[in-house]
Amino acid sequence: MxxxxxxxxxxxxxxxxxxxxxxxxxxxxxxxxxxxxxxxxxxxxxxxxxxxxxxxxxxxxxxxxxxxxxxxxxxxxxxxxxxxxxxxxxxxxxxxxxxxxxxxxxxxxxxxxxxxxxxxxxxxxxxxxxxxxxxxxxxxxxxxxxxxxxxxxxxxxxxxxxxxxxxxxxxxxxxxxxxxxxxxxxxxxxxxxxxxxxxxxxxxxxxxxxxxxxxxxxxxxxxxxxxxxxxxAAMEQQMEVQAQSYLQLTQSIETSRALRHDLRHHLTVMTAFVEQNNINGLAVYLAEYRQNLPPENELQVCGNHIVDVLVRHYLQQAKEAGAEVDVKLDLPADTGIKDTDLTIVFGNLFENAVHSVVRQTSGRRFIFARCGIENNKLILTVDNSTEGKVYDRKGIRQASGIGQNSVKAVADKYHGTVRFSQEGGIYRASVLLFCVLISE
Structure with a gap:
C-alpha cells in the first residue's frame, strides 16, 4: 500500500x-x-x-x-x-x-x-x-x-x-x-x-x-x-502608391488651373457670339471646343484607395506596352485586411503581370483580373499573357524573389491560400484571404 x-x-x-x-x-x-x-x-x-x-x-x-x-x-x-x-x-x-x-x-x-x-x-x-x-x-x-x-x-x-x-x-x-x-x-x-x-x-x-x-x-x-x-517591401510599395497619388493630385491641380485660365478666353469669345446674335457661329465654336477638351481622368478601379492607386499605376504601364486590360475589382474601402497586406498582395501580383506582358516580343498581350469579397473571403485572380517558361520543374516561379514569398506570408497570416500556375502562354495567380476586423 x-x-x-x-x-x-x-x-x-x-x-x-x-x-x-x-x-x-x-x-x-x-x-x-x-x-x-x-x-x-x-x-x-x-x-x-x-x-x-x-x-x-x-x-x-x-x-x-x-x-x-x-x-x-x-x-x-x-x-x-x-x-x-x-x-x-x-x-x-x-x-x-x-x-x-x-x-x-x-x-x-x-x-x-x-x-x-x-x-x-x-x-x-x-x-x-x-x-x-x-x-x-x-x-x-x-x-x-x-x-x-x-x-x-x-x-x-x-x-x-x-x-x-x-x-x-x-x-x-x-x-x-x-x-x-x-x-x-x-x-x-x-x-x-x-x-x-x-x-x-x-x-x-x-x-x-x-x-x-x-x-x-x-x-x-x-x-x-x-x-x-x-x-x-510593403513600405516601399506604399511609398510608391503615395508618390503616384501625389503625382495625380499635382496633375489635377495643374489641369484645373490651366482650364480656369483658358475658360476666361472662351467665355469672352462666346459672349461676343451672343452679342452678335450669331447662333450658328456659337454652335460651331462649342463643337470645336468640345473636341479639344482634355480626356476625362481614368475611372477608379475599386473603392479601396490604396489598391485603386496601386493597380491603376501598373495598368497604365501595361496599356503603354499595348496590353489588353480587363480588370474588375469589387473591393470596398474597409475590407478587414490591413492596407499594408493589401499592398503586398496586389502590388506583387500586378507588378509580376506587367513585367510579363512588357517582356513579350510577340503574341497577344493581356491582363485579366477579378476580385471580390463573399462570406468573409477575399478572392483575387490575375491572369496574364507570358512568353517563355515562368515556372521551373518544381513549380516555383523563376526569379520570383521576395515578392512571391511575401504574398504567401500574407496568405498564411489570414489563414488563406495562394496558387500559381502556367498553362501554355497564360500565367495564373490566385489568392484567397479570410477577412477579419484587425485593430491597427
Missing part, C-alpha cells in the same frame, strides 16, 4: 504540472474555455493517479502495465490537445517532446542531489518520498523561467513558423528521446553504477535542451528576417 501511494504521488508530481505547461504555447488558439480546460486536466490527472495506484497495488506485472498506462495517457492527452486547440499535430508533438526532456532533466537532477544522502541505494519514486518532494521543489524553482520561455519564444514560434518548420525541429528531440530510452535500459542494469547512469542521462538531456533552444532561436530569427524584409 505504501509503495503504491508513494509511486502514485511521485508520478502525479512528475507528470501533471506539465499538462498545464503544454497548454501555454497554444493558449491563443484554444477552442474551449479555461473552465473546460481545467475540468479536463483535473479529470485526466485523477484517473492517472488512480491507475498508477491500483496497478501498483494489484498488478502482477506492474512495469509492463505501467508502460501501457503511459501510452494510453499520452494518446489521450494528444487527442485532447487536438480537440482543445487549433494547432497542427506536429506542433503538439514538438511541445510534448520538449516537456518530456525538461521533466527528465529535473528528475535526474533531483536524483543526483539526493545521492549523497542515500549511498549505495537505488532512488525511485516508489520507495523515497523525498525524491518526489525534491522534484517538486526544482520544478517550482524553474517554473518562472519555463513559463516565460513558453509564453514568449514558444508562443511566438507557434504563431510565426510553418508546420513544415516543426517537422525539422522535431528531429533532434526525437533522436534525443530515442537515446534516453536506450540509456534508460542501461540505467536499469544493476551492473552499471547508478551515479554513472544518472550522469549520462543528465548530460544527454542537457545537450538536448540546449539544442532545442538554439534551433528555435535560429528558426525564429529567420522568420523575423523574412517578416522584416516583407515589411520593407
Amino acid at each position: 505504501q509503495e503504491a501511494m508513494l509511486l502514485s504521488i511521485g508520478r502525479f508530481i512528475c507528470t501533471v504540472p506539465w499538462f498545464v505547461v503544454c497548454c501555454v504555447p497554444f493558449y491563443p488558439q484554444r477552442r474551449v474555455s479555461r473552465s473546460v480546460m481545467g475540468f479536463v486536466i483535473t479529470t485526466v490527472s485523477i484517473l492517472f493517479f488512480l491507475s498508477n495506484f491500483f496497478l501498483r497495488l494489484y498488478g502482477d506485472n506492474y512495469i509492463y502495465q505501467s508502460s501501457i498506462v503511459y501510452l494510453i495517457l499520452y494518446a489521450v492527452i494528444f487527442g485532447l490537445f487536438l480537440w482543445g486547440f487549433r494547432v497542427a499535430p506536429v506542433k503538439i508533438l514538438y511541445i510534448f517532446l520538449l516537456v518530456q526532456a525538461v521533466s527528465t532533466a529535473i528528475n535526474y537532477t533531483a536524483a543526483i542531489f539526493l545521492r549523497p544522502f542515500y549511498p549505495g541505494e537505488r532512488i525511485s519514486l516508489q520507495n523515497n518520498l523525498y525524491y518526489s518532494l525534491v522534484i517538486l521543489l526544482i520544478t517550482a524553482a524553474l517554473a518562472p523561467a519555463v513559463w516565460y520561455f513558453f509564453t514568449h519564444q514558444l508562443r511566438e514560434a507557434m504563431a510565426e513558423l510553418h508546420n513544415r518548420d516543426f517537422w525539422l525541429l522535431c528531429i533532434p528531440p526525437i533522436l534525443i528521446f530515442i537515446v534516453t530510452m536506450i540509456f534508460n535500459d542501461l540505467g536499469n542494469n544493476t551492473a552499471v553504477p547508478q551515479e554513472q547512469a544518472i550522469s549520462i542521462f543528465l548530460l544527454i538531456t542537457a545537450a538536448g535542451l540546449v539544442t532545442y533552444f538554439i534551433n528555435v532561436r535560429l528558426v525564429l530569427n529567420a522568420a523575423r528576417r523574412i517578416r522584416l524584409e516583407t515589411s520593407v
Whole structure:
C-alpha cells in the first residue's frame, strides 16, 4: 500500500504540472474555455493517479502495465490537445517532446542531489518520498523561467513558423528521446553504477535542451528576417502608391488651373457670339471646343484607395506596352485586411503581370483580373499573357524573389491560400484571404 501511494504521488508530481505547461504555447488558439480546460486536466490527472495506484497495488506485472498506462495517457492527452486547440499535430508533438526532456532533466537532477544522502541505494519514486518532494521543489524553482520561455519564444514560434518548420525541429528531440530510452535500459542494469547512469542521462538531456533552444532561436530569427524584409517591401510599395497619388493630385491641380485660365478666353469669345446674335457661329465654336477638351481622368478601379492607386499605376504601364486590360475589382474601402497586406498582395501580383506582358516580343498581350469579397473571403485572380517558361520543374516561379514569398506570408497570416500556375502562354495567380476586423 505504501509503495503504491508513494509511486502514485511521485508520478502525479512528475507528470501533471506539465499538462498545464503544454497548454501555454497554444493558449491563443484554444477552442474551449479555461473552465473546460481545467475540468479536463483535473479529470485526466485523477484517473492517472488512480491507475498508477491500483496497478501498483494489484498488478502482477506492474512495469509492463505501467508502460501501457503511459501510452494510453499520452494518446489521450494528444487527442485532447487536438480537440482543445487549433494547432497542427506536429506542433503538439514538438511541445510534448520538449516537456518530456525538461521533466527528465529535473528528475535526474533531483536524483543526483539526493545521492549523497542515500549511498549505495537505488532512488525511485516508489520507495523515497523525498525524491518526489525534491522534484517538486526544482520544478517550482524553474517554473518562472519555463513559463516565460513558453509564453514568449514558444508562443511566438507557434504563431510565426510553418508546420513544415516543426517537422525539422522535431528531429533532434526525437533522436534525443530515442537515446534516453536506450540509456534508460542501461540505467536499469544493476551492473552499471547508478551515479554513472544518472550522469549520462543528465548530460544527454542537457545537450538536448540546449539544442532545442538554439534551433528555435535560429528558426525564429529567420522568420523575423523574412517578416522584416516583407515589411520593407510593403513600405516601399506604399511609398510608391503615395508618390503616384501625389503625382495625380499635382496633375489635377495643374489641369484645373490651366482650364480656369483658358475658360476666361472662351467665355469672352462666346459672349461676343451672343452679342452678335450669331447662333450658328456659337454652335460651331462649342463643337470645336468640345473636341479639344482634355480626356476625362481614368475611372477608379475599386473603392479601396490604396489598391485603386496601386493597380491603376501598373495598368497604365501595361496599356503603354499595348496590353489588353480587363480588370474588375469589387473591393470596398474597409475590407478587414490591413492596407499594408493589401499592398503586398496586389502590388506583387500586378507588378509580376506587367513585367510579363512588357517582356513579350510577340503574341497577344493581356491582363485579366477579378476580385471580390463573399462570406468573409477575399478572392483575387490575375491572369496574364507570358512568353517563355515562368515556372521551373518544381513549380516555383523563376526569379520570383521576395515578392512571391511575401504574398504567401500574407496568405498564411489570414489563414488563406495562394496558387500559381502556367498553362501554355497564360500565367495564373490566385489568392484567397479570410477577412477579419484587425485593430491597427
